[in-house]
Amino acid sequence: MTPARQTDHDGDVNETPVEVPSPRPGRETVPSIRDVAAAAGVSRQTVSRVLNASPKVSAETRRTVMEVIERLQYRPNRVARALGTGRARGVTVVTSDTMLYGYASTLQGIEEAARVEGLAVGVRVVESDREGDVRNAADYVSDPSAGGVIVIAFDAAGVAVLRALPESLPAAAAVEPGVLGVARPAICLDEQQASAEATRHLLALGHRTVHHVAIPSESEHSGRQAGWRRALAEAGAAVPPVVRAGWDVRSAYQAGRVLAADPGVTAILCGNDDIALAVRRALFEAGKDVPGDVSIVGFDGVPGSEYWTPALTTVEMDFAGLGRATVAAVLAELAGEPQPAVSLTPPRLVVRESTAPPRR
Amino acid sequence: MTPARQTDHDGDVNETPVEVPSPRPGRETVPSIRDVAAAAGVSRQTVSRVLNASPKVSAETRRTVMEVIERLQYRPNRVARALGTGRARGVTVVTSDTMLYGYASTLQGIEEAARVEGLAVGVRVVESDREGDVRNAADYVSDPSAGGVIVIAFDAAGVAVLRALPESLPAAAAVEPGVLGVARPAICLDEQQASAEATRHLLALGHRTVHHVAIPSESEHSGRQAGWRRALAEAGAAVPPVVRAGWDVRSAYQAGRVLAADPGVTAILCGNDDIALAVRRALFEAGKDVPGDVSIVGFDGVPGSEYWTPALTTVEMDFAGLGRATVAAVLAELAGEPQPAVSLTPPRLVVRESTAPPRR
DNA sequence: CGTGCGGATGTGACCGGTCACACGCATGCA
DNA sequence: TGCATGCGTGTGACCGGTCACATCCGCACG
Numbered sequence: 001m002t003p004a005r006q007t008d009h010d011g012d013v014n015e016t017p018v019e020v021p022s023p024r025p026g027r028e029t030v031p032s033i034r035d036v037a038a039a040a041g042v043s044r045q046t047v048s049r050v051l052n053a054s055p056k057v058s059a060e061t062r063r064t065v066m067e068v069i070e071r072l073q074y075r076p077n078r079v080a081r082a083l084g085t086g087r088a089r090g091v092t093v094v095t096s097d098t099m100l101y102g103y104a105s106t107l108q109g110i111e112e113a114a115r116v117e118g119l120a121v122g123v124r125v126v127e128s129d130r131e132g133d134v135r136n137a138a139d140y141v142s143d144p145s146a147g148g149v150i151v152i153a154f155d156a157a158g159v160a161v162l163r164a165l166p167e168s169l170p171a172a173a174a175v176e177p178g179v180l181g182v183a184r185p186a187i188c189l190d191e192q193q194a195s196a197e198a199t200r201h202l203l204a205l206g207h208r209t210v211h212h213v214a215i216p217s218e219s220e221h222s223g224r225q226a227g228w229r230r231a232l233a234e235a236g237a238a239v240p241p242v243v244r245a246g247w248d249v250r251s252a253y254q255a256g257r258v259l260a261a262d263p264g265v266t267a268i269l270c271g272n273d274d275i276a277l278a279v280r281r282a283l284f285e286a287g288k289d290v291p292g293d294v295s296i297v298g299f300d301g302v303p304g305s306e307y308w309t310p311a312l313t314t315v316e317m318d319f320a321g322l323g324r325a326t327v328a329a330v331l332a333e334l335a336g337e338p339q340p341a342v343s344l345t346p347p348r349l350v351v352r353e354s355t356a357p358p359r360r
Numbered sequence: 361m362t363p364a365r366q367t368d369h370d371g372d373v374n375e376t377p378v379e380v381p382s383p384r385p386g387r388e389t390v391p392s393i394r395d396v397a398a399a400a401g402v403s404r405q406t407v408s409r410v411l412n413a414s415p416k417v418s419a420e421t422r423r424t425v426m427e428v429i430e431r432l433q434y435r436p437n438r439v440a441r442a443l444g445t446g447r448a449r450g451v452t453v454v455t456s457d458t459m460l461y462g463y464a465s466t467l468q469g470i471e472e473a474a475r476v477e478g479l480a481v482g483v484r485v486v487e488s489d490r491e492g493d494v495r496n497a498a499d500y501v502s503d504p505s506a507g508g509v510i511v512i513a514f515d516a517a518g519v520a521v522l523r524a525l526p527e528s529l530p531a532a533a534a535v536e537p538g539v540l541g542v543a544r545p546a547i548c549l550d551e552q553q554a555s556a557e558a559t560r561h562l563l564a565l566g567h568r569t570v571h572h573v574a575i576p577s578e579s580e581h582s583g584r585q586a587g588w589r590r591a592l593a594e595a596g597a598a599v600p601p602v603v604r605a606g607w608d609v610r611s612a613y614q615a616g617r618v619l620a621a622d623p624g625v626t627a628i629l630c631g632n633d634d635i636a637l638a639v640r641r642a643l644f645e646a647g648k649d650v651p652g653d654v655s656i657v658g659f660d661g662v663p664g665s666e667y668w669t670p671a672l673t674t675v676e677m678d679f680a681g682l683g684r685a686t687v688a689a690v691l692a693e694l695a696g697e698p699q700p701a702v703s704l705t706p707p708r709l710v711v712r713e714s715t716a717p718p719r720r
Numbered sequence: 721c722g723t724g725c726g727g728a729t730g731t732g733a734c735c736g737g738t739c740a741c742a743c744g745c746a747t748g749c750a
Numbered sequence: 751t752g753c754a755t756g757c758g759t760g761t762g763a764c765c766g767g768t769c770a771c772a773t774c775c776g777c778a779c780g
Contacts, residue, residue, distance in 0.1 A: 722779105723778105726776100728773105729773080731771085732756090732771095732773105733768105740762095741763105742760085748755080750753090750754100
């Protein structure tokens, strides 16, 4: 019943190329580092050195060992390695969501960069910013099997986890601009410029002011809102109250209805493209044309936004690049090296069809 | 009180006076199972039994041990456990994509179910169906640290990995209907009924036939296409040639342009909602109204599709449920139990605004 | 010729759990 | 009383790597 693990590594002085019959039919035995060492006529440590590209191995020995590895189809056991070193060679991403565009793209960028580096990738969703959920997530990634930790801290739950992480854990974070007081490498996409630019774009078209629907993660000082305020202030335009929406499309739709009912609203800066979609629907239902009656701008640049009708003017955000940068950051933490300089593609306004001069 | 790491140096009197028996640099003094055993006055094995909810522990001992665990904030080391048992308690998802709606939702369902079960979740993207990429992915998940394996095999790359997996690996798959000859639990969402229903819906509105834009993963015998063909055949309608599109929105747009230029096209069944978006754009550019001139139906039911203008008639697919089912399947594999019966929410047509009778 | 040195390699302990099995002891039954 | 049974528990080996340190060897130098 039990697939008997048999080892019996040493002592065998045979050189018969014939494979030893498997211990239990059905369960094939995977070669271990000791098997490779024996076959190559060296010690396990030497094989280990070859695997870890240590310089203290002669070229000839290295070649021999590599040949045996190839012949035996040997693959080092990640679990054993992690137990020996005290930490897994990989990263675990902590996030409160895996499907919203910003989160999913960041995750994609992380996965890609990690794969290139030969790192394993784990995912752990933190359910909310309640203490129990946060502690569970923090406990989870405190385990050595988690490897390095990357927290997607765009929201309260993520930030809470970031704060709850043990000091000693190698970690980095992707954050919204304005998140401070986190004693860890934290990288963000600074959208303030682009947000201001989007607002100026609308103003330049002749709109008297620009309304703003905020995403949940947005604070007064975060990039989107700060840029918007700044541009309005610079133009001497009125700053309308911020309308807040949730992550769900329905709440954005509700927000849209409020704005659609207001004849003074001619331009709307939406916190993301999903909100723009719902706001556009609300305007449509109110009989208002986009961009004829009301102009809208989104954030994110979701795939397909150029195929909307009308094509959406939006701020493209390189979340994948952000994700890649966090991998570099956590890798540096893991190696105890100084943080590398990051250069991210800055968010950029893409003007398409959903913005136009106001009807006069 | 403080649980110092115990080192088994019996009376080892060496002459290093400076070094206090402190943990290695970079290592934390995290309590181990031996610390708990010592503090509780039992053996490690007894602690292990408590951790694994073994029935062979007296209630009193169990309570004592649990108290000590709580007091010491002990957390079992997942790496060590995996090394001891020969396999990690977790699942690794192999997929060729993480952002497309079907893949991402399935992944989300898997993550959720796994988290509930206390399983770790890993992700490994397989770059293509080329042999090297497939073997790398298969090698990756062959490592015991991967735990159980779930392959999202909606496409050629996924199917190839599924086939390349060692027989002995505990694995399950989420597949398109019609994928056969895989000696593993393979679960799918049978969309044939819903696809036929969608086609019948269009026919009943008065359309003479229904055109179809296929997603890349679709074969002649897959559910979407089979249902569509069946409904057309049953109604005695002509079966137009299938137009194929890629995963990128641009290629769907190109497909849409071809159909938009054809005056005989009045109803289009799109392989997914992204395609529907692009086709709708192409129709718009050709001066055709949806649903006035042409009706369109999508697949997936992406969030927000009810807020499109017009709101999209589509087939809702419960990918998250599919993902959850694969977790149950792989858990059964892991435990050597028979496969549980699966009951998934079947795909379901949701009629909204994008379908209407043809103009006469 | 003895010694120091540094590169290449090997050895035993260790990481923190689990597994197989042995053991002590109370109980049931012949 | 003898012995099988079973429960609760403990012991040593083991999983497959890495770490720290020891060892071996050739060579330059005093």
